[in-house]
Amino acid sequence: MASSKHVLLLAAVAAVVCLASLASATQWVVGDECGWRAKFNQTGWADGKTFVVGDTLLFKYPKGKHTVVQVGEEDFATCNHDDDDNQLGAWCSGHDVMRLEKPGKMWFICTKRNHCLKGMKLAIDVVDDDDVAPPPPPVITFPFPGAAPPPPPFSWPGSPPPPPFGWPFPGTALPPPPPKSAAVRNLVSGAVATAAAAVVAAALAF
Template sequence: MASRLVLLLAAAAVAVACLPAPASAVAWMVGDGGGWRAKFNQTGWAEGKTFRVGDTLMFMYARDAHTVVEVGREDFAACNLQANLLGAWNSGNDVVQLDRPGKRWFFCSVPGHCDNGMKLVVNVLGDDGVPAPAPAPESGWWF
């Protein structure tokens, strides 16, 4: 009887060891050491990075110099400062939770900053590692 229990426990241990490790959430420092800054988009910072639900974006910047706003695709493309905001931050030490799959669009709302490249788009993968389906095109802009 004891040998059956040992075998069963050993089989269970092997089965658990074969399960994929749960993904850990990543806290992404936007812009790495340079932070959220003018002409940010010229760095291609998001390229090659995989963002997942549960990760966070940390926007670090001089509080009086910049902001972070989240907008929709069209407002992002146009750098629309009168956009319908999905989120707004201005502490200089902002943490944005990536809580759903799909594309997320951010820019600095200080006049001229977005037009000069202070903008970021990230594609957030769901728990299954698959991006959310793309929404129907509204005006032909795709990012």
Template sequence: MAMAFSLRVLLVAIAVVAMTANICCATDYNVGDSAGWNTGVDYTAWAKGKTFKVGDTLVFKYPVGAHNVIEVNKGEFEGCKATQGVPLTSGNDRVPLRSSGPKYFICGVAGHCDLGQKLTITVS
């Protein structure tokens, strides 16, 4: 009887740890690291090798007024044209990753996306 109780307690503890793993281990990613969110940064190279998970946060840092961040769909990303998204403009924009799948971000300032100021990631 005591062995069965101990086994149940152990299984419950494992389940609790598994359910809270994303919460305790969430990561804030400073997009572009020290270069921040700017033209002239290779965001494909920056994202390479990183594992983005639900619960993580992207932090876009840039001088207020110089850039913005817009989450877009794949077509808008490829064409560097935002048609629906609302730009974030704080200069310290935090974007929580709430669902899995591909995510696309561009700078909506004229010409910046065409200069490479765009990021695509896949959230697991």
């Protein structure tokens, strides 16, 4: 029995490590619902976003109408795309996915006639995973074998249930929702905590 419990605990550690690698990566849909489009540089889409090594960018656009080309800073500023030797990468499928491999600035433009000159360009700054503050550790609660469940919170008969902790008082505004791409990272992180709790609980209860 002790040997089986040891194996389950090792499995729990392996599961947490694997899921953590997924939780640390986000796929950013460039332009969100509107995609990669004309005058993109004027939308401020990248403002307030933290792009981390291991994340991916997804450029969505009608195939044949636009392109995605990675260039250097100078070619980005001047919209120079005549020299193919200066291109660091080029895509034209309409559903282009690229992984952010290393920290530093990256510049992308559309090479269709006059599109870049009209603002169809994107600049991002990629940071290393070590530079991002880690999320707080999950609180894992579960009953040990033989332990009684906690009593329900006291309330007067007929009284409505109390609001959850942190619920805004009357007159206070709700905080704005996080960006959709950032919400993906938070959602996967929550899944990691839930999966880890379930596996560890099963191991201890075995």
